[in-house]
Amino acid sequence: MTAPVLIGEDRPAARPTGFDTGCSAPAAPQVLRERGQREVFCGLTGIIWLHRKIQDAFFLVVGSRTCAHLLQSAAGVMIFAEPRFATAIIEERDLAGMADCQDELDRIARQLLDRRPDIRTLFLVGSCPSEVIKLDLGKAAQRLDAAFGGRTRVLNYSGSGIETTFTEGEDACLAALVPEMPAAPADAPPALLLVGALPDIVEDQFLRLFAELGVPIAGSLPARSVASLPPIGPNTRFLLAQPFLGETARALADRGVQRLDALFPFGAEGTTDWLRAAAEAFGIDPAHFDQVVAPGRERAKRAIAHRREQLAGKRISFLPDSQLEIPLARFLSNELDMIPVEVGTPYLHRDLTAREVALLPAGTRISEGQHLDRQLDRVRADRPDLTVCGLGLANPLEAEGLSTKWAIELVFSPIHGFEQAGDLADLFARPLRRRDLLKV
Ligand code: SF4
Numbered sequence: 429m430t431a432p433v434l435i436g437e438d439r440p441a442a443r444p445t446g447f448d449t450g451c452s453a454p455a456a457p458q459v460l461r462e463r464g465q466r467e468v469f470c471g472l473t474g475i476i477w478l479h480r481k482i483q484d485a486f487f488l489v490v491g492s493r494t495c496a497h498l499l500q501s502a503a504g505v506m507i508f509a510e511p512r513f514a515t516a517i518i519e520e521r522d523l524a525g526m527a528d529c530q531d532e533l534d535r536i537a538r539q540l541l542d543r544r545p546d547i548r549t550l551f552l553v554g555s556c557p558s559e560v561i562k563l564d565l566g567k568a569a570q571r572l573d574a575a576f577g578g579r580t581r582v583l584n585y586s587g588s589g590i591e592t593t594f595t596e597g598e599d600a601c602l603a604a605l606v607p608e609m610p611a612a613p614a615d616a617p618p619a620l621l622l623v624g625a626l627p628d629i630v631e632d633q634f635l636r637l638f639a640e641l642g643v644p645i646a647g648s649l650p651a652r653s654v655a656s657l658p659p660i661g662p663n664t665r666f667l668l669a670q671p672f673l674g675e676t677a678r679a680l681a682d683r684g685v686q687r688l689d690a691l692f693p694f695g696a697e698g699t700t701d702w703l704r705a706a707a708e709a710f711g712i713d714p715a716h717f718d719q720v721v722a723p724g725r726e727r728a729k730r731a732i733a734h735r736r737e738q739l740a741g742k743r744i745s746f747l748p749d750s751q752l753e754i755p756l757a758r759f760l761s762n763e764l765d766m767i768p769v770e771v772g773t774p775y776l777h778r779d780l781t782a783r784e785v786a787l788l789p790a791g792t793r794i795s796e797g798q799h800l801d802r803q804l805d806r807v808r809a810d811r812p813d814l815t816v817c818g819l820g821l822a823n824p825l826e827a828e829g830l831s832t833k834w835a836i837e838l839v840f841s842p843i844h845g846f847e848q849a850g851d852l853a854d855l856f857a858r859p860l861r862r863r864d865l866l867k868v
Pocket of ligand 1: 469498587590
C-alpha cells in the first residue's frame with residue numbers, strides 16, 4: 429500500500445478525465461426486474477458531497493489507483509481547498525498477499541493522523557479491491573479507534589462499486605454514523621430528525637420552516653460535524669430527505685426512532701406533503717400549517733408553471749442510476765404533466781417509496797436493477813423526448829438523436845424544497861430547449 433495522496437497537498441490533482449470509473453398499474457404496479465451489465469458510478473462518489481457536509485471528517489479510501497483517479501477527477505476543484513479525502517493505494521504486492529495489509533493500513537493511518545491532528549473523525553472507506561482481497565476494515569477501524577479514539581474517532585463503511593450504485597455510498601456512511609448518535613433520555617421531549625445530506629442552504633430553509641411551524645428539531649443526520657450529532661431515542665421521529673437511505677432508516681429504526689412516511693420534498697406538492705407529515709406528527713394546527721407553508725408553496729407553483737408549457741406532454745424515461753428516479757418521475761408527471769414511459773431504478777425501496785409509486789400514472793413501466801442492453805433497446809423503441817441516464821450513456825444516445833439529462837447532475841444540484849422547485853423543473857427543460865435551438 430502506498431501512502432495516502434492528499435489532493436492539493438502532496439501533488440497536483442490529476443488532469444480531469446471525466447467521471448469514468450474505468451470499472452467497469454399504480455396501485456400494484458408491475459415491476460420489471462433486470463439483472464445484467466450495469467453502468468453506474470460507485471459509492472466513492474458520495475465522498476464528493478459528504479466531505480463538504482461533514483466538516484470535521486476525513487475520508488481515507490482503501491482502494492486502487494482507479495479509485496484515486498475517480499476521486500481526483502470528480503473533485504478536481506479540491507486542489508485549492510484543505511484536502512479532506514485521500515486514497516491509500518493497494519499495490520500489487522498487497523493483492524498478491526506479499527504484505528500484511530492491516531499493518532500497512534495502520535502505518536498509513538498513523539502517518540495521516542500524526543500529520544493532521546485536526547482530523548476528528550476518520551472514515552476508512554472500502555472499495556472493490558479492498559472487498560476482493562477481503563480486507564477487514566471493520567477490524568482496522570476498531571484497532572485504530574482504540575489507539576486514537578481519545579482524539580480521533582475511526583469508523584468505516586464501503587463505497588465499493590460491486591453490485592452497488594453511487595448513492596449507496598451516502599447511505600452506508602450515514603448508517604455508520606447512527607451508532608455514534610448519543611441516546612436521548614427516555615423522557616426527552618419528542619423532536620424531529622432530518623435525514624439525508626442536503627446543501628446547507630436548503631437544510632437551513634427547511635429548519636426555518638420547521639421553526640415557524642413550531643416543530644421541535646432534534647438535528648440533522650449528517651450533522652455538520654460528527655461531534656455535534658444529535659441525541660436520538662424512542663421519542664425522536666425522522667423524515668428522510670432522500671429515497672436511497674434504506675440502511676440508514678433501518679439503523680435508526682433499530683435505535684427505536686420512528687420514520688414519518690411522506691412524499692419526498694421535490695416540487696410544491698412533494699415538499700408540502702413532507703412538511704405536513706412532520707406537522708401532523710407533532711400536532712401542529714392545520715390552519716397554522718397552511719399559513720406558514722402557503723407562501724413558499726405558491727412561489728414553487730409559480731416557478732414550476734413557467735416550465736409546464738415546455739414540458740407538458742413530453743415523454744421521459746429514466747435509466748437506473750441515482751435512486752431518485754421514482755420521486756422525480758412523480759414530480760414530473762403530477763406537477764408538470766410529463767409522461768413517464770419507463771422509470772428505471774437500481775433498487776426499489778418499496779417501503780420508502782410506496783406512496784410515490786402509487787402516484788405515478790397508470791401504465792408507467794417501472795424497472796428495478798439494470799440490464800444495460802435491454803434497457804437501451806427499450807429506450808430506442810420508445811424514443812422518449814428526454815432520457816435521464818449516466819454520463820457514459822448520454823453521448824451515444826445523443827448521437828442517436830435522443831435528448832438526455834445526466835442523472836448525477838440531479839444529485840449535485842440543490843433540488844429539494846419550495847425554493848428549488850423551479851430550478852428542478854428547469855433541469856429537465858434545459859436539454860429540450862437546447863435541442864430546439866439546435867434544430868433551428
Ligand atoms: S471502488 Fe470499485 S468502481 Fe469505484 S473506483 Fe474503485 S475500483 Fe472503480
